[in-house]
Amino acid sequence: MLEFRLKQVRMPELPVEERLKTFNEVALGYSEEQALAEASRCLQCTRPLCVEMCPLHVDIPEFIKLVRLGNYGEAAEKIRQKNCMPSVCGRVCPQEVLCAMGCKNTIGDPINIGALERFVADWELETGAAVPEIRPSTGKSVAVVGSGPAGLSVATELAKRGHHVVVFEALHEPGGVLIYGIPEFRLPKKVVKKEIDYVKKLGVEIKTNVIVGKTLTVDDLFDEGFNAVFLGTGAGLPKLLGIPGENLCGVYSLNEFLLRINLMKAGLFPHKSKTPIKVRGRVAILGARGMDAARSALRLGAEEACIFYQRKVVGRTDDIRRGLEEGVKLHSSTKPVRLIGDEKRWVKLVELVKLKPGQPDRTGKPKLIPEPGSEFLYSAETVIIATEHVPNTIAATNTTRNIKIAEKNKTIIVNQETLEAAIGIFAGGDVVSGAASVIKAIEAGKRAAQSINAHISKH
Ligand SMILES: Cc1cc2nc3c(=O)[nH]c(=O)nc-3n(C[C@H](O)[C@H](O)[C@H](O)COP(=O)(O)OP(=O)(O)OC[C@H]3O[C@@H](n4cnc5c(N)ncnc54)[C@H](O)[C@@H]3O)c2cc1C
CATH class of the missing domain: 3.50.50.60 (FAD/NAD(P)-binding domain)
Incomplete structure (x- = not known):
């Protein structure tokens, strides 16, 4: 019984060997039984920090209480009072640094609030969300x-x-x-x-x-x-790196790469798209925001997808774990220097330099500086620039x-x-x-x- 209370109910996932064959959703969501079991772990704190830590201040203990009672409609309404996109947030919110981080009063693992939110929101969308009362027209x-x-x-x-x-x-x-x-x-x-x-x-x-x-x-x-x-x-708007070779064929910005897959059917392989993405050989992803691109490239048939970044990959903990399970490679403390093309102007090599800690910056953190003589080459036929967008x-x-x-x-x-x-x-x-x-x-x-x-x- 104690063990049951300590451990989070794990959300089922598509087996790793199945994932790379499709773009189907990896996290499969709780069954009703799993949702009830996870909801029963909530201690219903009197001063719920999870609510304070949620930017929308969703009444989390109350919606979980309603889940426990099997009253999913009212639970959904409770979330929707504060959040207009619960089935989206239940999937992509970084709960580990928001509500779940506030879940300090539970014994053991924090409650999987996102998974419960997703369960309730999906139930609501399946059964038809009730449209709230709309006030009479103001004429504005x-x-x-x-x-x-x-x-x-x-x-x-x-x-x-x-x-x-x-x-x-x-x-x-x-x-x-x-x-x-x-x-x-x-x-x-x-x-x-x-x-x-x-x-x-x-x-x-x-x-x-x-x-x-x-x-x-x-x-x-x-x-x-x-x-x-x-x-x-x-x-x-992509902010390019400002290094030689960025205009070679086979080089994409993160948003162009993902937009082609998501909106222009390049992800619907083996069907042909008018704006295909030629993912060939090895794929170098330059920048910390590249996990979605790396996972997509592997699904499109890349031999290897490696993210080169400076300090920390951006993303939810679960998504980074899933990416690593799927075979994404990470290479930290590196900075691209230039991209080198073949005679047809198709990218073939990325030159990178290793970084080492230098003098502290204004925040006191050591600045990363290039290590002289540490330049190295990575061969890649597709390059995705996944740094900052503005x-x-x-x-x-x-x-x-x-x-x-x-x-x-x-x-x-x-x-x-x-x-x-x-x-x-x-x-x-x-x-x-x-x-x-x-x-x-x-x-x-x-x-x-x-x-x-x-x-x-x-x-
Ligand atoms: C690849 C990727 C993965 C991400 N993953 C996550 C995640 O897991 N979790 C998370 O919380 N956040 C994630 N984010 C961040 C999150 O998606 C954004 O912070 C959020 O979408 C910002 O919302 P927004 O409405 O401000 O802008 P956007 O979602 O960017 O929407 C802006 C819209 O405005 C339109 N637009 C722009 N200019 C014009 C114009 N002149 N006229 C008309 N329309 C215009 C655009 O086409 C776009 O549709 C991710 C971002 C990216 C790029």
Whole structure:
């Protein structure tokens, strides 16, 4: 009995040997029996730190209590009061540094809050999520630019308050990184689409293939009669390394590589795609954000996928473990120097240099510096640059409105409390914070919705 309480109920996963043959989801979710067993481990703390550590302050003990009672509908409603995308967050939230880190009062392992959230949210999506009461129309309308988690969160909150919301999305599918970036084996598209259907049921209109700043501008949106504009355009612009050889064939930025797989059918092998990805031989992934690309490359037939990075691979603990199980190789304390091509300008070698600790930087951490003479070559026929991405400022700059952009990282500067960027214009998510997380983007969307509601109620 004690052992049962100490250990987390393990979520079943696709066997390793099955994974590389498909893009099917790896984590398979709890069965009802497993969910009930895991829920019964929760101690129902009186001062639940898990709630404090969740950026959305979901009432975690209460929803787990409802799971224990088998009342999954009410459990789902409890989560949805705070989180508009529970089946997404149940899969991709880094719980180990958020709610589960706050789960200190339990005996043994923290509760697998994400797995329980996913169980409840999937149950709800299967049985049909109840649409909440929508207030009578206020006659006001808001344009939301970008359909990632930040934009969808703003849209949800404002629609519930009775405002008319139109979302403008540059790509042909809504969802932002959830659709074009995070691979199917971590977050199936059908899950994201069901969450987007829920947003549409609230009356939100979504217009795709509209690049704000090009197809139309923020000024046009005000001229069309929108009372406020929210910019949730993310941070999807690759920042290249600035080393020789980056324009060789076979070199992709992380987002281009993943977008081709996720949105342009390059992942549906063996079917042919008009924008295929030629993954051949060995694949070098340059940068700490490369785990999704490395795992995708192995599924597309790469002989080897190796991530070269400086200090720490970015990602959820479970996803890094799964990537290593699948055969992804890691090479830390390295920096690329140049890419070398063959006579047809196809990349064939990456030159890297090893790094060693140098003088401490401003934070007191030793700066990593190149170790003289430690250069080495890695042969690769595909290279993916997976370093930092920054916001594309086209929507914020092609307007007469005075939106300020930070010189260094191209983020939109806002009032930190209200998220107002200029009169009637609000911004949130990665475009303000720089690359962050889904749950932080949802939180920013909720905060912006409050400010937008206050703004349009006055004007
Ligand atoms: C490969 C990858 C894996 C990730 N994995 C995780 C994870 O496991 N867990 C996690 O919490 N976070 C993860 N993240 C981070 C997370 O996805 C982002 O922090 C989050 O999606 C940010 O949401 P957002 O709404 O601000 O922007 P985005 O999701 O980037 O959405 C912005 C949207 O705006 C659109 N857009 C941009 N410019 C315009 C324009 N001018 N006009 C119209 N539309 C425009 C874009 O096409 C896009 O659809 C990952 C990110 C990447 C790239």
